Amino acid sequence: xxxxxxxxxxxxxxxxxxxxxxxxxxxxxxxxxxxxxxxxxxxxxxxxxxxxxxxxxxxxxxxxxxxxxxxxxxxxxxxxxxxxxxxxxxxxxxxxxxxxxxxxxxxxxxxxxxxx
Amino acid sequence: xxxxxxxxxxxxxxxxxxxxxxxxxxxxxxxxxxxxxxxxxxxxxxxxxxxxxxxxxxxxxxxxxxxxxxxxxxxxxxxxxxxxxxxxxxxxxxxxxxxxxxxxxxxxxxxx
Numbered sequence: 001x002x003x004x005x006x007x008x009x010x011x012x013x014x015x016x017x018x019x020x021x022x023x024x025x026x027x028x029x030x031x032x033x034x035x036x037x038x039x040x041x042x043x044x045x046x047x048x049x050x051x052x053x054x055x056x057x058x059x060x061x062x063x064x065x066x067x068x069x070x071x072x073x074x075x076x077x078x079x080x081x082x083x084x085x086x087x088x089x090x091x092x093x094x095x096x097x098x099x100x101x102x103x104x105x106x107x108x109x110x111x112x113x114x115x116x
Numbered sequence: 117x118x119x120x121x122x123x124x125x126x127x128x129x130x131x132x133x134x135x136x137x138x139x140x141x142x143x144x145x146x147x148x149x150x151x152x153x154x155x156x157x158x159x160x161x162x163x164x165x166x167x168x169x170x171x172x173x174x175x176x177x178x179x180x181x182x183x184x185x186x187x188x189x190x191x192x193x194x195x196x197x198x199x200x201x202x203x204x205x206x207x208x209x210x211x212x213x214x215x216x217x218x219x220x221x222x223x224x225x226x227x228x
Contacts, residue, residue: 004159034215043203044160044218093159095216105216107152107159 002028002098006108013084014116021079021111023094029074030096034105035067038091050077084115120204125223128198134191136222138204141185146208149180150216151189153200153224160203160218163189194226 003026013019023033031052036044048069049057056069068080077096081088093110121139128134140149150165164171164178166187171178177190191198201221 006159036218043220044154046215046217049215091157095159104162106162110157110159112157 002026002096002101002104002106004094004096004106004108006092006094006111008111009109010112010114012114012116015085016083018080018082019084019113021081021092021094021113023077023079023096023108025075025096025098025106028096028098028100030077031074031099032097033071033077034095034097035069035077035079036093036095038093038110044093047079081113084113086115089113089115120206120219122202122204122219122222124220125225127225127227128191128194130196130226130228131193134194134198134224134226136189136191136202136204136224137186138189139186140204140206143184143206144208147206148208149178149184149187150205150207151176151178152203152205152216152218153198154203154221155197155200163202194224196226196228198224199226200224 005024007022033050035047037047038044046059047062050069050071052071052074058064071077091110095105095107097105148165148167151163152160154160164176166178180187201223203218203221205216
């Protein structure tokens with residue numbers, strides 16, 4: 001199947017700083033990518049849908065000014081957590097839709113964010 | 117997308133078949149049944165999907181009841197590496213990019 005990578009895999013930052021997470025589709029072009037967040041012992045919750053060349057669509061309750069999403073190319077979407085706080089500590093996972101593979105979505109390995 | 121109901125946890129002996137049930141009684145005619153799994157601290161992994169007919173691939177088999185209100189994922193010979201949370205998801209597949217809505221899933225523990 002198609003491969004999606006995320007970078008970094010793990011990040012620790014101080015409260016008040018910003019953190020950028022990259023999501024790349026390595027062997028296919030993804031017009032749409034999705035960002036999820038997962039707290040310990042909970043399921044994945046969709047944060048936003050990222051569309052190449054246009055503004056992201058955020059789920060209810062997700063602050064668009066805090067979680068900045070940029071999808072400037074067909075293989076890269078970035079999520080920036082601005083002014084991070086300890087409550088933003090979570091596992092962030094992206095997925096990318098491969099239009100050439102029956103609309104399947106492929107997930108990245110996730111990024112563990114810890115805000116001190 | 118239709119809601120799904122799964123048992124929160126199951127155990128299975130290594131080498132035996134693992135049968136994971138899923139209820140989706142409100143599924144619509146154009147909704148597919150998808151199964152993903154998530155090994156601890158990793159991203160979800162696609163397993164299999166189907167609409168009406170039973171499906172089989174190198175990872176698992178999917179059995180969908182005739183009325184499509186429930187399904188069973190079968191791992192024929194479970195190994196310790198199959199320990200994971202298994203998610204059953206029903207969704208429409210179309211030209212639009214619909215997101216996946218994850219429920220709470222089933223924690224499968226394969227015991228040695």
